[in-house]
Amino acid sequence: MKILKHFLASFLRSEKQKVCFPGTKQVYLFTKRPILHQDFTPKSVQDAINELQTILYAQGFLENISGNFDLETEEAVKEFQRTNNLHVDGIVGALTWACLCYPMIYRSLKILTPKLQESVKELQSILHKEGFFKKEPYGVFDRQTEKAVKHFQRTYGLKDDGIVGAATWAVLLGMRQRKDVRTPRVFCFLPLQVFSFWKQFLMLGFIILGIYHSPIPGSQPQLNTALATAYALTYIVPFVLQCIPFKQVNEQTLPLFEYAPYMLTGIFWKPILNFIEKLVN
Structure with a gap:
């Protein structure tokens, strides 16, 4: 009970968000360990800086083109x-490069300038090469193109909104792992939200199972009360998992064991709610 009290008290206090990737590490990664390839030379770096400054100057973000990545740049x-x-x-x-060099394009875009048409054609070329788009590129962002974009976004874990922004361009241009051909094609057509809803349903289900089969003496709640209680308790479980050093479960080999903490939360639903009530009062 003391452990539960400690973690719930910490949970109810406002805490600072943890920084997953400190800025200094990012700088070190991108400056000290650049992307290497066969044509990587000091000249290619200089060409990239010149291109960067030219784009920033053309869009009004930079006043002077110096050829150096200085403080102004x-x-x-x-x-x-x-x-x-x-x-x-x-x-x-x-x-940032994708956003600098490639425009955001989508089906309901009213005016397609020659530059936008070239971007659509390049998009269709990549999708055609990867097998998401059956037709040859023709430079029109129609319904079939949008469908192919959504299929691509679902396959690589992007938001399947059919909008080709910086993130989608970055993945299109190579920031991705190769597709696993062993994955059944049926999963490519299911939105990621389906799997997310299924996991949430399992979380609620295991909490309700714990509530109705709790060894703690007392009467069982009605179904509507159990559902509301289970939904509220889902907010506590992720925090408890962060605080208690549980051994991480391999989701691929032991998928059902991943939900054991939710069952445990359901079993102890009465002490948890009693403790929260005391804190509130």
């Missing part, structure tokens, strides 16, 4: 990232 990159809802770190990585 870094501030211009940060302002560009801030304007385009990217992570503001001044580092020109895959997402």
Whole structure:
């Protein structure tokens, strides 16, 4: 009970969010360990800086083209990232390059300039090469193109909205692992939300199972009360899992054991609710 009290008290206190990827590590990764390839030379780096500054200058983010990645260029990159809802770190990585060089395109776009048409054609070429788009590229973002984009986004874990933004461009242009041909094709056509809803359903189900089969003496709640209680308890379980050093379960080999903590939460639903009531009062 003391352990439960400690974790719930910590849960109800406002805590600072944990930084998963410290900024210094990102800088070290992208500056000290650049992307290497056969044609990587100091000249290619200089060409990239020149291209970056030219784009930033053309879009009004940079006043002077110096040929050096100086403080003014870094501030211009940060302002560009801030304007385009990217992570503001001044580092020109895959997402920033995709946003700099490729426009956002989607089916309901009213006016297609020659540049946008070329982007659509390049999109269709990539999708055709990868087997998502059956027709030859023709530069029109129609319903079939949108369907192919959504299929691609679902396959690589992106939001399947049919909008080709920076993240989708980055994955299209190579920021991805090769598809596993052994994966059944039926899964490619199911939205990721289906699997997410199924996992949430299992979480609720195991909590309700714990509530109705709890060894703690007392009367069982009605179904509507059990459902509401189980839904509320799902908010506590992830926090408890972070605080208690449980041994991580392999989701692939032991998928049902992943939900054991939810069953345990359902079993102890009365002490948990009693403790929360005391804190509130």
